[in-house]
Amino acid sequence: MASDSKDAEEIETYNYTEAEFIPHVTPWEEDGSKSEVSKFDKAIFERWDCAMANGVFRYNIDHIITRIIPGSKQYVAQLNTLRATERRKPQVITSVYQPFNPKSFNFTWVKSKEVIFNIRKVHSPPANNVCNGDAVIETSINGTSSQEKEEVRHCLVVNVSPMEYGHCLLLPEIDMMRPQVLTQKALEVAIETMLLSKHRGFRLGFNSLCAFASVNHLHFHAYYLDYELIVDHCPVEHLGGKYFEFTALPCPGFALQLHGSTVKQLAREAFKLSSYFHKADIAHNVYINRGLVFGEKRGSGLTTVRLFIWPRKKYIGTKSSDEFNVACIELGGHLPIKEEEGYYKFTEEDVDAIVDAANLRREEYERIKREVIRMGLESATHDDDDDGDTRHS
Template structure:
């Protein structure tokens, strides 16, 4: 896949040029033959009745026009160059390259989108890494979302066994104008900077808060905390999904990095059945099955989520509360004055 791409360096400041370039390039390839598999032309939507306010979107073409998922029976499924991977996409699909220090990332169009501006984030495209999340990928995702500077852009990740469908390290950039459940869910504090969804919710998740959005050192500290939990799940065979989004916390603008642990392996993602991945866990259901779109209830969705998560969260909560796992660190003197009591 050879093509000269526009290159942007990510800094600690919002960069509207990146948003504009993504929008422009996606508009260009939509009009090219044999690139995008279908267009999102005002798909039907409805909000699922219930307390979570789940947004449902019907995209029938995703059931017939998307690539066939790859079987991934383990979090440690090795990369296989003979299978589909993102080095094999057409050159036109590569929208741009982004750099964060020594981290190089390709931004590729999702040719089977479920939101407008749906892109794939491929760290180290030609490094041919399996779908195992890295610290660099987490750090990049945080900075990329800060650069986009929009509540409407979100980043998600599905591990192998967590409804991931391509065994080549990638994350999703999606765009939703609707404020979904994961952005507004009430939180309970576990320890400094680490929260979880309130107990009454049947969707279980850890939530890491990035509160000082202009503080590079704080950004690195949060990324390392997230990665420590992710690495533990990888090492112990626990499938997982992540979701990065800007949100409000006590009237403060923050970034939520949400980690959904799972108990069951989803080795092969279905293209027509109800899949539980980062979107569904976060309150957005892109569906290809019209029956699900018209008849699914909130209780049925929650039951499907509970079936995947089981008690994985409760088992990890013990680890997260353990001071040996997350040792208490004294805050830097330069930031003490800016920290609120509930931090």
């Protein structure tokens, strides 16, 4: 994190325990009831609003408008022309294996005023903390608390070119300067971050290199969307073990859930998939959201954390689409659109055609699917819970 005298401000740490995890949220209702929020959500909102008031962002979000595209998929389209024109120019990505480059922009360059807080899992509240609202907050200087000096730091910063309200970047193990390649620890941090929120529209997304990642430094997008998406309720087909297939959108992929599992198990299985994709030079996108337990019907109150991962066609270079880029958010059914014409004229068929362009060749996808089935069945025969985590059901 930038540490010159101008930015040497106090950075807070949000300390949490497993007791704060929220395994179920209020399902989406037709009566328009508002999403509930947790103390974690309130802590983010307070600091995000403060950053907006202090001019940290490149633009405000008052101009964003939303349209539900008619059709069975109910794509949520949002017109955000300023994100297309004002955001930092994406890095040129040429390989899934592209190494981290400390001379290119990375998130250790982020200014202190852009930091929401560090997040840290503790087994009991630290002795020297202050109560800020409902959140247990510990103050530190330049991002390192006295109790955290020997620990790896996970950080939440605002996205200065926001896509929606609360748009942040979750940066697991930020100081280790990892390239944009998932680790099991990063997935654990992401899932636990999801569990700290009570908002049913809180969402996390990851784009691998060559799958529209903009910065080659390990990060997830995190944001709030007050609209239901198809990934929140879509049916899936069981493949084997804990692996399922998602075919509700033109670009098929794979799905996992927290229900009946633990955070470590879910992270481990998701990491197996992402690691397989990375080693096989396959670009991929990940989306984590709240939704129905697999197999439950619309209207059911049984919710869980869903995790989707899509192998997809590689994209080489920088972002250039005139409409929208097919990345993790778009594969979830949320479409940040760059220009007015497309926003107003898009039909479901138009969107389907753009999403379909991310598809691998059918024979390649089927080959990957066979390997995923094998991995799932193999995992099922060695499924032992030696993690000591609480199983979520």
